[in-house]
Amino acid sequence: MRTPRAARMRTLLAVGTAIGGVFTWGALSSAQGATAAQEATAADLPADTVFHNYPLQAHDWVADNPGDPRAAVISERITSQPQGVWFSSYEPSTITQDVAEVTSAASAAGEVPVLVSYMIPDRDCGGASAGGAPDLPSYLGWTEGFAAGLGDDPVVVILEPDALALSDCLEGADRTARFDAISEAAATLHAANPEARVYFDIGHSAWHEPAAIADVLRQAGILENGDGVFSNVSNYRATQDEVPFTEAVLNALGAPADLGAVIDTSRNGNGPAGSEWCDPPGRLVGENPTVNTGSDLVDAFLWVKPPGELDGCDGPAGQFSPDRAVELAGG
Secondary structure, eight states, X not given: OOOOOOXXXXXXXXXXXXXXXXXXXXXXXXXXXXXXXXXXXXTOOOTTOOBOXXXXXXXXXXXXXXXXXXXXXXXXXXXXXXOOEEEOSOOTTTHHHHHHHHHHHHHHHTOBOEEEEOOOTTBGGGSTTOBOOSSHHHHHHHXXXXXXXXXXXXXXXXXXXXXXXXGGGSOHHXXXXXXXXXXXXXXXXXXXXXXXXXXXXXXXXXXXXXXXXXXXXXXXXXXXXXSEEEEOTTXXXXXXXHHHHHHHHHHHTTOXXXXXXXXXXXXXXTOOBTTBOSSOSSOOOOSOSBSOOSOSSEEEEEOOSOTXXXXXXXXXXXXXXXXXXXXXXXX
16 A cells, blocks of 8 residues: 555766765755754754655656646646655665665755665555565565665655554564564664664554554564654645644653654645545645654654555556646645
C-alpha cells in the first residue's frame, strides 16, 4: 500500500551552491542564505530547515509533457514542494550509490533530504506493495548499504512505513525478529551518520491506540535508537487528528526530550473519505512541508508520499497518475 521510489534516479547538475564548513542540525542554512539556525532542543529541527526537492516521477512527467494543460498545475502545486524519496527496490549492489545521489545533491544545496527506507521482509503483509528483502539478514545487509550513502550532513529517514503498525500480521518469534531488525537498522543508520534523524512507524490516528503502539515502539528499540515517530504516511487522516495522536504516543512513551514526530500531510487536505485509504477520489494536498507545526512535539509536516503516485487501486502502487495529481492539486 506504499509508494515505490522513482523508477529512475539521475545525477543532478548544478544543484545550488556548496556550503563550506560543517553542515549540522545546529548550524543549518537555507537555500536563500538564511542565518544560522537557533539552538534547538534534541527533538526539534532547526527553525530554518529547508527540505530538499529531489526530482521524482512527477517532475519527469512535467518535463516530458510541457504542452499538456495539466503540467502547469502539477508544477505549481506539487513539483514545487519537497517530497520523500522512496527506496523500495531490492538492489543491494546499487543502493549506496542511489542514496548518495540524493544526499549529495541535498548537501550541495544546504538542504535536508527526506529518505524512505522501505525494504523490510513481508512488506505490506502481502498487500498492493508486497515485497521487500528476501529475509532479515538480507534486509540488514541492504540497510548497511543504504546507510553508507547517507553522507555526513543532516538527513531525515522514515524507517519502514507499516513495519510496526502492521506487525500484527506476524506472530511470536517472527514479530520479535522484525522488532529487533528495526532497532538494529536504526542503530546502523546512526552509526553511519550521527546527523541522521530516524523516525519509527506508528500508523495513524484511526488505527492503533497510543498506548498500544507505544508498547510496540519500545519493543522495536525506539528509546535506544530512534529520534521520533511518523504518522499518516500514505494516508489521508487530517492534521488536526494526527497532531494530538502523535503527541499522545510520545506521552505514552514517557515524553522523552529527545523524541519528536513528523506527519505526512501530502494528501490530507480534505481528510479521509470514510475509512478508504486506497486512491480515494476528492482528496487534496495538505500543509506544505515545514518545521513550523505549532506543536512543541511535532518536528515537521512532510510530504512523504509523493502526491499523484498511486496506492495500488487505480493502478500499480507507486505509478504516477497526472489526473490524480491534478485532482490533489485542486485543479
